[in-house]
Amino acid sequence: MELLDNLALGFSTALLIQNVLYCFVGVLLGTAVGVLPGIGPTATVAMLLPITFNFEPVTALIMLAGIYYGAQYGGSTTAILINLPGESSAAVTALDGHEMARQGRAGPALASAAIGSFIAGSIATVALAVAAPPLARVALQFGPAEYFSLVLLGLIVSIALARGTALKALAMIFLGVLLGTVGQDIYTGTPRFVFGQRELYGGIDFVSVAVGMFGVAEILRNLENEQTRTAVVNKVKNLWPTREDRRRIVGPILRGTGLGAALGVLPGGGHVLASFTSYAVEKRISKRQREFGHGAIEGVAGPESANNAAAQTSFIPLLTLGLPAHPVMALMVGAFIVHGITPGPNVITDEPALFWGLIASMWIGNVLLVLLNLPLIGMWVRMLRIPYQVLFPMIILFASIGTYSLGFNAFDVYAIVLFGLLGYVLIKCGCEPAPLLLGFVLGPLLEENLRRALIISRGDATVFLTRPISAVLLAVALAALVVAVLPAIRRRREMVFTEED
Amino acid sequence: MERRRSFPDVLAGAMFVLLGGAFVVGSLGYELGTPLRMGPGAFPLLVGVLVAALGLGIVVKGLVAGEVIVFGRIPWRAVGVITLALVFFGFTVRGLGFVPASAVTALLTTLASSRVRPLMAVAVTAGLTVASALIFVVGLQLRLPLWGPWLAF
Structure with a gap:
């Protein structure tokens, strides 16, 4: 089998002793920096990248894979323990993961995140080896019209992330889309909504929005009733998932893997959709829908698996089309270029050792991550015992340092304040921040593909309905919208009728 | 109804x-x-x-x-102090340097809690400033001066 030969080639490169060693160092550093509160995966990878520049390319890339996984997992850890997601996928993990932590089940949450990621990563690696070339062709079937419809579907589906009403969730999603338009327009270069400030030309940084809406807003909420508040966190019950937990996470992990692997192939945005599509699916098919948002372990295992599977398969668009799926990947492309690898359509065929070596080292990074972090779960959970009076200044300080270090731009720090206050008031009014965050991430993609599709179709808006894939996606989006809004209307009617009786 | x-x-x-x-x-x-x-x-x-x-x-x-939501009280002190702390950091980190900017930000933030005691605030400030300087400037080689140009005489 040629495909298995490819994997064997990859592993023979990646499994050299010094490579494994540096990968381990990468995982260790990535996790150690990634768990600092307020430092998300992007900041972690950005700060650790320069270390890899001293090594020869293969070793450097393998170490980078370790850093990547360490940073990702560190980000999930802070999302679960202190409700501070550093990137969009972790925002989904935080929903139920943090609730579990509050109920004293941080251990099972962390463990299912690690185990789910590992299983998903392994399956996706094999899927990649078997299906990479045909998958790449499928991805090319997707034109701008299809992307527009896909992203719109993703936005509608993310209503499921909110516990409150669908109307508020929709408003939050599109407010996020609006905020995403700040900065230079991609087609004309016109600066929009920048108030004449050059620092805003690059747009608002995701980290500022996340730290403000989740970090600062959460701190303000916790400081609301200090006198009456007893313990935020229940006593830690068990570190390992119980038999019941293990039974419950199998399905979500497998479904998440499938979804993530499929979505990750789509260039420019599929990866972002993976984790919350998985969450929405799990929430819809679960028999215990009420538990979602209140600490359902499925809501941690599914999205984390989907995210990791998508991270693996997103190497197809990354290395073939040069399209990074998210900011961390963009940093990785930067590192590739430093090491003399320019992503392009021919990487798979021209440099098979490199392509498969990278895939294999990603998997090894995944294995090392599980080996390193499962024993350390007890230690991470102890982070919950840090007194709040130490923890919240630490979050604020580290967040401002981390955000500032991304671009040495003071506006990113000011943006934290703005989004913290906005998020705080909105959360107090029953609007949840996760949908806004996803709207913010997907908004630019929505606009870009809408405009591109219209340019290609010469201004004919029916293109979204005449192209079959796009039409199907739009129909599903409409159905999802109806399903999300209907129960609320029906409930209100029932309520009205009972009141009239 | x-x-x-x-x-x-x-x-x-x-x-x-x-x-x-x-x-x-x-x-x-x-x-x-x-x-x-x-x-x-x-x-x-x-x-x-x-x-x-x-x-x-x-x-x-x-x-x-409408939805029945308890709006609750707003911790004005925390809102004010945290806003001030973040703006101070953004505004001064380049001029004053990493150590003074971090220290003032940490100190201001600790004051957000109404139960804070002076000794506790100072201890948390000192600890966090030293820790962040060691982690970010010494460990991660963040390109920021410990003491900024505004403090040079």
């Missing part, structure tokens, strides 16, 4: 109307273009109208059959 006015619903809706409206007004200042070549103003205009409309819906719903 008894009407349930919900202040949080009305407030949230009003914010959406206001923010959506602001983006609509702003986008009218940019070129709208044609469907074939949408200008920079077209997309924000569409989405702004949508957000404002959704906000209006939330307001109406809040006046007729």
Whole structure:
């Protein structure tokens, strides 16, 4: 089998002793920096990248894979323990993961995140080896019209992330889309909504929005009733998932893997959709829908698996089309270029050792991550015992340092304040921040593909309905919208009728 | 049927109307273009109208059959102090340098809690400043001076 030969080639490169060693160092550093509160995966990878520049390319890339996984997992850890997601996928993990932590089940949450990621990563690696070339062709079937419809579907589906009403969730999603338009327009270069400030030309940084809406807003909420508040966190019950937990996470992990692997192939945005599509699916098919948002372990295992599977398969668009799926990947492309690898359509065929070596080292990074972090779960959970009076200044300080270090731009720090206050008031009014965050991430993609599709179709808006894939996606989006809004209307009617009786 | 006015619903809706409206007004200042070549103003205009409309819906719903949400009190002290701390950091980190900016930010933030004791605040400030300087400047080689140019004599 040629495909298995490819994997064997990859592993023979990646499994050299010094490579494994540096990968381990990468995982260790990535996790150690990634768990600092307020430092998300992007900041972690950005700060650790320069270390890899001293090594020869293969070793450097393998170490980078370790850093990547360490940073990702560190980000999930802070999302679960202190409700501070550093990137969009972790925002989904935080929903139920943090609730579990509050109920004293941080251990099972962390463990299912690690185990789910590992299983998903392994399956996706094999899927990649078997299906990479045909998958790449499928991805090319997707034109701008299809992307527009896909992203719109993703936005509608993310209503499921909110516990409150669908109307508020929709408003939050599109407010996020609006905020995403700040900065230079991609087609004309016109600066929009920048108030004449050059620092805003690059747009608002995701980290500022996340730290403000989740970090600062959460701190303000916790400081609301200090006198009456007893313990935020229940006593830690068990570190390992119980038999019941293990039974419950199998399905979500497998479904998440499938979804993530499929979505990750789509260039420019599929990866972002993976984790919350998985969450929405799990929430819809679960028999215990009420538990979602209140600490359902499925809501941690599914999205984390989907995210990791998508991270693996997103190497197809990354290395073939040069399209990074998210900011961390963009940093990785930067590192590739430093090491003399320019992503392009021919990487798979021209440099098979490199392509498969990278895939294999990603998997090894995944294995090392599980080996390193499962024993350390007890230690991470102890982070919950840090007194709040130490923890919240630490979050604020580290967040401002981390955000500032991304671009040495003071506006990113000011943006934290703005989004913290906005998020705080909105959360107090029953609007949840996760949908806004996803709207913010997907908004630019929505606009870009809408405009591109219209340019290609010469201004004919029916293109979204005449192209079959796009039409199907739009129909599903409409159905999802109806399903999300209907129960609320029906409930209100029932309520009205009972009141009239 | 008894009407349930919900202040949080009305407030949230009003914010959406206001923010959506602001983006609509702003986008009218940019070129709208044609469907074939949408200008920079077209997309924000569409989405702004949508957000404002959704906000209006939330307001109406809040006046007729609102969600029952306890708004709770606002910790004004924490809001003020944390805002000040973050703005101070952004404004001075380049001029004053890493150590003074971090120390003042940490100290201000500790004051957000109404139960803070002076000794505790100083200890947390010192600990966090030293820890962050070691982690970020010494360990991660962040390109920021420990003491900035404003402090040079």
